[in-house]
Amino acid sequence: MNTRTQPKLARLSDALATYEPVIGLEVHVELGTNTKMFCGCPTTFGGSPNSQVCPVCLGLPGSLPVVNRTAIESTIRMGLALNCTIVPWCRFARKNYFYPDMPKDYQISQYDEPICVDGYLDVDVPTDDGVTTVRVEIERVHMEEDTGKLTHAGGAGRIQGADYSLVDYNRAGIPLVEIVTKPVTGTGGLAPAVGRAYVSELRDIMRTLGVSDVRMEEGSLRCDANLSLSRSGEPWGTRTETKNVNSLRSVERALTYEIRRQAAILGAGGSIKQETRHFHEDDGTTTPGRSKEEAEDYRYFPEPDLMPVAPDPAWVEELRATLPEPPSVRRKRLQQEWGISDHDMQSVINAGAVELVELTVAAGVDQASARKWWLGEFSRHANENDMELTDLAVTPAQIADVESLIVEGTLNDKLARQVFEGVLAGEGEPSDVIKKRGLALVSDDSALVGAIDEAIAAMPDVVDKIKGGKVQAAGAIIGQVMKATRGQADAARVRELLLEKLEVS
Numbered sequence: 001m002n003t004r005t006q007p008k009l010a011r012l013s014d015a016l017a018t019y020e021p022v023i024g025l026e027v028h029v030e031l032g033t034n035t036k037m038f039c040g041c042p043t044t045f046g047g048s049p050n051s052q053v054c055p056v057c058l059g060l061p062g063s064l065p066v067v068n069r070t071a072i073e074s075t076i077r078m079g080l081a082l083n084c085t086i087v088p089w090c091r092f093a094r095k096n097y098f099y100p101d102m103p104k105d106y107q108i109s110q111y112d113e114p115i116c117v118d119g120y121l122d123v124d125v126p127t128d129d130g131v132t133t134v135r136v137e138i139e140r141v142h143m144e145e146d147t148g149k150l151t152h153a154g155g156a157g158r159i160q161g162a163d164y165s166l167v168d169y170n171r172a173g174i175p176l177v178e179i180v181t182k183p184v185t186g187t188g189g190l191a192p193a194v195g196r197a198y199v200s201e202l203r204d205i206m207r208t209l210g211v212s213d214v215r216m217e218e219g220s221l222r223c224d225a226n227l228s229l230s231r232s233g234e235p236w237g238t239r240t241e242t243k244n245v246n247s248l249r250s251v252e253r254a255l256t257y258e259i260r261r262q263a264a265i266l267g268a269g270g271s272i273k274q275e276t277r278h279f280h281e282d283d284g285t286t287t288p289g290r291s292k293e294e295a296e297d298y299r300y301f302p303e304p305d306l307m308p309v310a311p312d313p314a315w316v317e318e319l320r321a322t323l324p325e326p327p328s329v330r331r332k333r334l335q336q337e338w339g340i341s342d343h344d345m346q347s348v349i350n351a352g353a354v355e356l357v358e359l360t361v362a363a364g365v366d367q368a369s370a371r372k373w374w375l376g377e378f379s380r381h382a383n384e385n386d387m388e389l390t391d392l393a394v395t396p397a398q399i400a401d402v403e404s405l406i407v408e409g410t411l412n413d414k415l416a417r418q419v420f421e422g423v424l425a426g427e428g429e430p431s432d433v434i435k436k437r438g439l440a441l442v443s444d445d446s447a448l449v450g451a452i453d454e455a456i457a458a459m460p461d462v463v464d465k466i467k468g469g470k471v472q473a474a475g476a477i478i479g480q481v482m483k484a485t486r487g488q489a490d491a492a493r494v495r496e497l498l499l500e501k502l503e504v505s
């Protein structure tokens, strides 16, 4: 277990009664380009260490960077999707610092001349009684390059106490885009949920644009969460910047924790240190990192080895005209097409199943059944196996196959679940699973008649009741037949045959 000492925390309700939280989010997105930001090295993940490097991304003397056009195009499309102004001219800047994961001793980034500025994103935030829309203003969207990856051996994987460290430069130079919000004020106790909803919406937009695979767990989308508290009417307080927040849930937890921690300090008459902090997934706490007093001076200056970037306005307009439908608009359109309530739509959104349901409906399944499978059976399976819904081994076409077998009476719900169980376990197509597991409903009347006759013989008192007019008593016999056929009889057909036989239909 962890041995971190716990600082005093205020109760959340007390903190919010006294202070107004202000949040700000810095999100890094790793672009899915084929090659790196300033050289032609491949960006594929998982190559053997230092196999995807060249003089440019190793920072060897005399090498010269060249900007990746696709990375610029992706960044402009991101800026447009975030309602930003795309500047007509900008430059890269050198951010100077030493760290062994960055062989040039500087990172090429953008500083006071970012490529996209002044945008906003409207996000739907769930509240106790529905959904409220909050506008999050975007300060800037800029380009930079990723660093290499250090692995510390010994010393529990941390640099302190490590026996030695290994460095892999395959990641060095992969294009990154940083999206920085303006301070978000006036959201009160919703602030942590706003942070989460913003990152979630941003992720959906990036996915829709196809610029990144935006997997938080794998680090292709990383978020730093800033938070400060002040009393209402007073100037904003000092912020902390929590790093390593790598899930949507963690964004919300980290912000909530900082509200409680800072409120306790302020309430006791203390003051907040401006610092970076680290978030810990295991217990939801944050601990101090670098303080701003000891922060480096990066000595930014314009990168002399690269041309300025001056996107042709006609090109920008072309990119604007070909932007995909924003996810928020698409969600509203789908909700209308499916004819479902806000609450039901929210469930689909929360399950991360909007697109999957959409594809399943497109494959010919009715919306209610599509939602039922994804939100029920498949969500449960994903949870149990710690997987994403999108990674499950079941396709919309397979759901459509199984659904048509249900409609046609070859399967009932219970059998369909077993079919999917087999499909998810890799036993093949639904038809293979049905064959291998012998799952089809017994629709052959002659096979049912035998079981019905046996049940009738075994339950004479029930038969008397049915004949006497108590048709609902038939359930007992139907149940017996289902048991005898191991659930593979079509219950409706059994009922028909039974009542026919007893001449009460």
Ligand code: ADP
Residues within 6 Å of the ligand: 022, 023, 024, 025, 026, 180, 181, 182, 183, 184, 226, 227, 228, 236, 237, 238, 239, 241
């Ligand atoms: P740095 O590089 O020092 O982190 P940035 O400008 O990149 O600075 O990001 C700072 C983030 O913190 C922005 O999202 C900004 O909106 C936010 N921010 C600034 N002041 C405050 C404050 N008082 N409280 C909360 N967030 C703040």
Ligand code: MG
Residues within 6 Å of the ligand: 026
């Ligand atoms: Mg920053």
Ligand code: ZN
Residues within 6 Å of the ligand: 036, 039, 040, 041, 052, 053, 054, 055, 056, 057, 058, 173
């Ligand atoms: Zn390279």
